[in-house]
Amino acid sequence: MSLIILSVETSCDETSAAVLVDGTIVKSNIISSQVDVHRKFGGVVPEVASRKHLELINHVIREALDEAGIDFDELDAVAVTYGPGLVGALLVGVAAAKAIAFGLDIPLIGVNHLEGHVSANFLVEPKPNFPVICLVVSGGHTDLVLISGFGQYDLLGATRDDAAGEAFDKVARVLGLGYPGGPLIDKLAASGDDTAIPLPRAYLAGDSLDFSFSGLKTAVINHLHRASQKGFHVNKANVAASFRRAAVDVLVDKTLLAARQHNTGTIMLAGGVAANQLLREEMTRRAHQEARRLIYPPPVLCTDNAAMIGCAAYYKYLRGDFAPLTLNAVPNLPLGQDRY
Numbered sequence: 269m270s271l272i273i274l275s276v277e278t279s280c281d282e283t284s285a286a287v288l289v290d291g292t293i294v295k296s297n298i299i300s301s302q303v304d305v306h307r308k309f310g311g312v313v314p315e316v317a318s319r320k321h322l323e324l325i326n327h328v329i330r331e332a333l334d335e336a337g338i339d340f341d342e343l344d345a346v347a348v349t350y351g352p353g354l355v356g357a358l359l360v361g362v363a364a365a366k367a368i369a370f371g372l373d374i375p376l377i378g379v380n381h382l383e384g385h386v387s388a389n390f391l392v393e394p395k396p397n398f399p400v401i402c403l404v405v406s407g408g409h410t411d412l413v414l415i416s417g418f419g420q421y422d423l424l425g426a427t428r429d430d431a432a433g434e435a436f437d438k439v440a441r442v443l444g445l446g447y448p449g450g451p452l453i454d455k456l457a458a459s460g461d462d463t464a465i466p467l468p469r470a471y472l473a474g475d476s477l478d479f480s481f482s483g484l485k486t487a488v489i490n491h492l493h494r495a496s497q498k499g500f501h502v503n504k505a506n507v508a509a510s511f512r513r514a515a516v517d518v519l520v521d522k523t524l525l526a527a528r529q530h531n532t533g534t535i536m537l538a539g540g541v542a543a544n545q546l547l548r549e550e551m552t553r554r555a556h557q558e559a560r561r562l563i564y565p566p567p568v569l570c571t572d573n574a575a576m577i578g579c580a581a582y583y584k585y586l587r588g589d590f591a592p593l594t595l596n597a598v599p600n601l602p603l604g605q606d607r608y
Contacts, residue, residue, distance in 0.1 A: 271585065272338060274346045274368065275578030276329065278361030279353025279381045280407075281306055281317045283324040286574035287336035291582025292394045295336035297568075297575040300324050307447050311437065318356035325364050332574070340372060347377040347581030349384060350591075351601030352408070358597035366593055377581040378591035381572075382409060382603045383421070385538040387580035388565040388573075390418075396563065401532045403523045404603075405547075406539030407433035407448075410479045410519075412526045413603065415536075418583040421604035424526050425477025432515055433541045435481040439488050439511050443504050453508045454544055460509030465491060467514040469521075477526050484514050512546055520550045527560055537564035540571050 270289050277284040281302040287295040302320050306312045333339065348365035350358060362378075369376035386402050401424075404411040410427040430438070433450055440449025445456065467487050470480040488511050495502045527535055535555055541547065542564055555562040569576055584590075591608050598607050 271582065272342055272344050273377070273578050273581050273585065274329070274332065274343050275379070275574040275581055276325075276346070276348045276361045276365050277381075277384065277572055277574040277577045278321045278325065278357050279349045279351075280357060280572055281312045281320075282572040283321050283328050284572065284574035285329040285332035286578050287332055287338050288575060288578035288582065291579050292391060294391065294575045295338065296332045297573055298328050298332045298335065299568075299573050300328050303448060310441055310447050312354070314354045314356055317354060318360060321357055321360035325360055329364065340368070343372060343374055345375040345377055345581065345585055346372075347379050347577055349381045349577055350378040350595055351380065351598035351607075353381055353599060355597050355599040358599065362595060362597050366595060370593055375585065375590040376593060376595060377584050377589070378595050378606065378608060379577045379580045379584070380601055380603055380606070382411070383419075383580045384576040386413065386415065386421075386536070387583075388538060388569040388576035389536045389563050390579050391569060391575065392565055393563050396536070397534055397561075399530065399532050400534040400536055401523060401527045401530065402536040402538055403519060403542070404538045405432050405519060405541040407431060407437065409539065410481070411603070412477050412522060414526070414530055414532070419587065419589075423603060424530075425479065425522065427479040427481065429480050429482035430485055432479070432481055432519060433539070435485045435515065436541065438485050439508075442489055442492055443507060450541055450544060453512055454546070456505050457509040457512045457546070460503065460505030460507070462509035462513035464503065464506035465510035467510050469514055469518050471518065471521070475525065475529065477522055479518065479522065481515060484511065512544070516544070516546045516550055519547060520554055523551065524554055524558060527558070532560075534561045534563065537562070538570070543567040543570040
């Protein structure tokens, strides 16, 4: 008998709902983005995001059910992101999922947003050869995770300051490109010379698997300031390309180092920055050189979406890992540390 899960994701500025069958069959994945709303502010405004979620959540859930051809009474469980993320945004999704679970008397499953990003890979490869190394790289997180099995995570490294996606957004802002920065930098960099500007790579001491991107971001800002003070022309495409190359070099090097340290034959990418074209190309090339397999989701599953939450929830359902109706938002929730 098939297991049907409705999942909800509202951790930041996408209102999303999905219906999955048996954890891997995506019957619907509705995503309502707020990018146009927040673009004029140069980034996500938490209070605005929360209010937009309130306006959209019921419509998005209804659309997900309709597209899947599923009604409420056919659901076996409802899942929701309860952290990490913006607390006000998280609360909208949590409240909606709790109401559905209570009204239908079905299990409620709380999902860590980062576990959702990781699980997007399981929609591509449902049975990976564990253990695997996963690079989770997004606007708020840059983590290296050793995954020993479904729901079994060990954090190997994390960012000590700016996450990679955050650095992309800030550099895009100083270049006057707009928001969101990642896709805009990627597009501009395609026509630039990535060797034109020498920029630092922060590898940190020894064999550390931690990341640091604040120095790289500052180096770009200082380059632009010096050019402005001296009246030099700035080739923005070269700046974007050099910055992107410096960030990707570190991401790839650290990920391959983790794979060697833990003798893993498979690498996965997850998170919004996993859609970056250069990151995919370089990780593919380097993984092939070391005879390692690389898995990554299609771009639509790299950004925030409810299908990845439903996939993660499926494996929690199989373990009987259900949340109480007292489930609350946890904005700083660590991966692998559920707080029910």
